[in-house]
Amino acid sequence: MRFALSREQLDFSRSIGALLAEADxxxxxxxxxxGKHETGLALxxxxxxxxxxxxxxxxxxxxxxxxxxxxxxxxxxxxYHAVPGPVTESVATVPALLGECGEIDQAASxxxxxxxxxxxxTLAASPEAPYALDADIADIRLCVSEGVLYExxxxxxxxxxxxxxxxxxxxxxxxQRDEVAAVMLAIHRTLPxxxxxxxxxxxxxxxxxxxxxxxxxxxxxxxxxxxxxxxAIKHMLADIATQLELARPLLxxxxxxxxxxxxxASRDVSAARxxxxxxxxxxxxxxxxxxxxxxxxxxxxxGLWLTRVRALTSAWGTQATHRSRVLGELASxxxxxx
Amino acid sequence: xDLEFDExxxxxxxxxxxxxxxxxPERPLASFxxxxxxxxxxxxxxxxxxxxxxxxxxxxxxxxxDASLLEWLVFEEEYYAAGxxxxxxxxxxxxxxxxxxxxxxxxxRARILPEMARSDRVWAQAWSEPEAGxxxxxxxxxxxxxxxxxxxxxxxxxxxxxxxxxxAFGLFRSEPDSERHKGLTYLMFDLDAEGVQVRPIAxxxxxxxxxxIFLDNVFVPDSDVIGEPNDGWRVAMTTANNERGLxxxxxxxxxxxxxxxxxxxxxxxxxxxxxxxxxxxxAWIGARAxxxxxxxxVSRLAEGGELxxxxxxxxxxxxxxxxxxxxxxxxxxxxxxxxxxxxxPDAGRWSSGYLFSLAGPIxxxxxxxxxxxxxxxxxxxxxxxxxxxxxxxx
Numbered sequence: 001m002r003f004a005l006s007r008e009q010l011d012f013s014r015s016i017g018a019l020l021a022e023a024d025x026x027x028x029x030x031x032x033x034x035g036k037h038e039t040g041l042a043l044x045x046x047x048x049x050x051x052x053x054x055x056x057x058x059x060x061x062x063x064x065x066x067x068x069x070x071x072x073x074x075x076x077x078x079x080y081h082a083v084p085g086p087v088t089e090s091v092a093t094v095p096a097l098l099g100e101c102g103e104i105d106q107a108a109s110x111x112x113x114x115x116x117x118x119x120x121x122t123l124a125a126s127p128e129a130p131y132a133l134d135a136d137i138a139d140i141r142l143c144v145s146e147g148v149l150y151e152x153x154x155x156x157x158x159x160x161x162x163x164x165x166x167x168x169x170x171x172x173x174x175x176q177r178d179e180v181a182a183v184m185l186a187i188h189r190t191l192p193x194x195x196x197x198x199x200x201x202x203x204x205x206x207x208x209x210x211x212x213x214x215x216x217x218x219x220x221x222x223x224x225x226x227x228x229x230x231x232a233i234k235h236m237l238a239d240i241a242t243q244l245e246l247a248r249p250l251l252x253x254x255x256x257x258x259x260x261x262x263x264x265a266s267r268d269v270s271a272a273r274x275x276x277x278x279x280x281x282x283x284x285x286x287x288x289x290x291x292x293x294x295x296x297x298x299x300x301x302x303g304l305w306l307t308r309v310r311a312l313t314s315a316w317g318t319q320a321t322h323r324s325r326v327l328g329e330l331a332s333x334x335x336x337x338x
Numbered sequence: 339x340d341l342e343f344d345e346x347x348x349x350x351x352x353x354x355x356x357x358x359x360x361x362x363p364e365r366p367l368a369s370f371x372x373x374x375x376x377x378x379x380x381x382x383x384x385x386x387x388x389x390x391x392x393x394x395x396x397x398x399x400x401x402x403x404d405a406s407l408l409e410w411l412v413f414e415e416e417y418y419a420a421g422x423x424x425x426x427x428x429x430x431x432x433x434x435x436x437x438x439x440x441x442x443x444x445x446x447r448a449r450i451l452p453e454m455a456r457s458d459r460v461w462a463q464a465w466s467e468p469e470a471g472x473x474x475x476x477x478x479x480x481x482x483x484x485x486x487x488x489x490x491x492x493x494x495x496x497x498x499x500x501x502x503x504x505x506a507f508g509l510f511r512s513e514p515d516s517e518r519h520k521g522l523t524y525l526m527f528d529l530d531a532e533g534v535q536v537r538p539i540a541x542x543x544x545x546x547x548x549x550x551i552f553l554d555n556v557f558v559p560d561s562d563v564i565g566e567p568n569d570g571w572r573v574a575m576t577t578a579n580n581e582r583g584l585x586x587x588x589x590x591x592x593x594x595x596x597x598x599x600x601x602x603x604x605x606x607x608x609x610x611x612x613x614x615x616x617x618x619x620x621a622w623i624g625a626r627a628x629x630x631x632x633x634x635x636v637s638r639l640a641e642g643g644e645l646x647x648x649x650x651x652x653x654x655x656x657x658x659x660x661x662x663x664x665x666x667x668x669x670x671x672x673x674x675x676x677x678x679x680x681x682x683p684d685a686g687r688w689s690s691g692y693l694f695s696l697a698g699p700i701x702x703x704x705x706x707x708x709x710x711x712x713x714x715x716x717x718x719x720x721x722x723x724x725x726x727x728x729x730x731x732x
Binding site for chain 1: 339340341342343344347408597600601603604612615616618619620622623624626627628630631633634636637638640641648651654655706708709710712713714716717718719720721722723
């Protein structure tokens with residue numbers, strides 16, 4: 001057993017981090033939210049050049065065929081920098097779904113385009129994900145309904161707005177669509193990948209919220225001392241650090257379970273999602289509390305992470321859905337054992 | 339990155355599982371905080387030692403079997419899954435022994451460890467004093483130089499196992515006017531030595547889980563000093579890190595409790611009570627998180643990493659997990675939750691486990707101390723600017 005990231009994985013994480021640190025993601029997020037996608041799409045292309053969008057695409061379709069651990073490394077970094085766009089869908093879930101489907105004619109053109117960054121995909125799948133994120137700019141627009149995969153037309157209406165300004169959501173029911181294939185089994189196998197991708201971004205976002213809070217608590221002086229000296233602040237942040245530290249191994253453990261095709265993969269992914277979302281959400285609440293009124297403004301960047309975490313916490317399954325999945329699988333294994 | 343055990347580890351797991359299945363007493367032993375239970379547990383430890391399982395991670399020369407950290411974790415998982423007895427000599431095996439490995443002499447190790455492994459000698463800890471709880475550096479008990487050794491005087495309290503144990507270890511102020519962390523010496527002493535008085539203290543459950551120790555010019559030979567005289571604080575930090583960190587509360591213990599909680603939910607839970615169901619799920623997720631976190635720590639240590647302030651993260655986490663897990667079980671049991679002893683559900687496991695769990699956020703450094711450590715040493719938040727002046731002033 002070696003349950004730690006390799007040097008290559010750490011290097012990969014660092015190079016994504018270096019690229020994104022230079023990218024002014026807060027500015028990119030705000031522009032994306034107001035429908036100005038140029039800077040965001042350029043950033044996506046740079047991530048593609050680094051191999052991020054090719055990770056989940058099989059090698060025979062021009063991708064890297066990387067394992068789920070590598071994907072988590074990348075998506076944690078994207079979450080840390082709050083990269084806008086259909087990350088869960090385009091980088092992780094659609095490649096996984098198409099890879100699971102076997103032979104779909106379109107896959108041969110879609111997958112290489114996703115890998116190279118030439119195309120971006122979105123995906124809606126009721127009941128977990130009823131809205132398609134960024135369907136107006138996605139080149140590959142898919143939805144799954146009753147076990148059937150459809151390609152739907154580009155929407156012309158304005159998006160539904162989200163608590164996260166960068167998340168432009170589209171209802172797909174009224175849009176013209178064409179059947180692609182029956183994917184009953186494939187979507188069942190793919191949902192854990194969407195869950196894992198969401199969890200990875202949540203962990204990254206939670207880490208960032210904690211770091212920003214720690215930095216702010218060192219700089220902000222009240223009553224003549226840094227607020228980070230007060231135990232009320234210290235203890236709150238120590239608890240957040242503890243939650244995040246313990247959520248991280250669940251996340252990587254879930255990725256390992258997917259890579260090993262473990263029978264418990266779905267349970268482990270849901271467990272990771274519950275823990276990362278809880279930790280990230282608590283980090284968001286603490287971050288707002290530490291920043292005080294300035295954190296409550298739309299001018300300050302911390303709100304971009306706070307609202308991202310809130311949005312992701314109910315994307316691709318609620319906490320209740322995932323807890324119930326964990327308990328259900330535990331109870332059925334306990335039943336079999338007795 | 340993987341979670342696969344190699345063949346040798348799997349074989350070891352199988353061997354441990356078989357031995358435990360054949361040897362774990364069918365009826366639970368009496369609590370080791372009673373005179374009868376203490377001797378039952380001592381006998382169990384001797385049986386473990388005969389089979390080479392009392393301290394698997396120690397060198398074979400001292401009664402261990404040179405197991406790796408990972409094998410030790412596997413042993414712990416099997417041990418708690420099998421419902422084997424609590425470890426009466428845990429103060430010795432998991433706190434004093436690591437200190438001896440780091441700072442003891444070869445003579446001390448050869449003399450102390452084999453009889454510790456068999457629990458021919460059971461150890462109590464003697465850290466706290468009436469005026470030195472969380473602030474252990476405020477301790478006042480003294481060690482005074484005498485020919486061939488030291489004379490110990492003062493008072494220790496909340497000493498786990500001291501009611502029935504044979505020996506104890508702790509810190510004493512050996513430089514008369516020294517302050518705080520300076521001038522302390524780490525010493526071992528016998529609880530039946532001349533000048534020692536032990537007053538057992540009943541805990542919340544009515545049993546004598548700890549005691550006060552009064553010392554009046556108790557002679558301790560030089561050979562029972564660990565490390566250099568006046569260097570006791572540094573030596574003790576080894577013990578503190580072990581108590582907070584990896585070795586005192588291994589994940590296997592919580593994972594076994596979480597699996598039992600899932601079983602309890604399947605037997606007694608109302609499927610319509612989703613709020614309680616979610617707490618059961620959270621308890622298992624928490625135990626699994628701690629298991630994987632520890633696998634990560636072990637992987638890092640195997641590559642030359644060190645256990646630093648993470649040991650406080652560790653302790654904060656498991657102590658809360660343990661409380662939440664047992665609270666959930668009690669809420670599941672409804673009106674029979676308040677019963678204790680043999681007639682209680684699962685022979686009182688949940689009620690006694692609950693009371694025990696409540697001590698977790700206190701011993702080995704309270705939650706509040708651990709949070710300070712995490713905030714200051716892991717997150718780098720500034721120390722409080724005014725507190726130090728007032729410390730130790732009472």
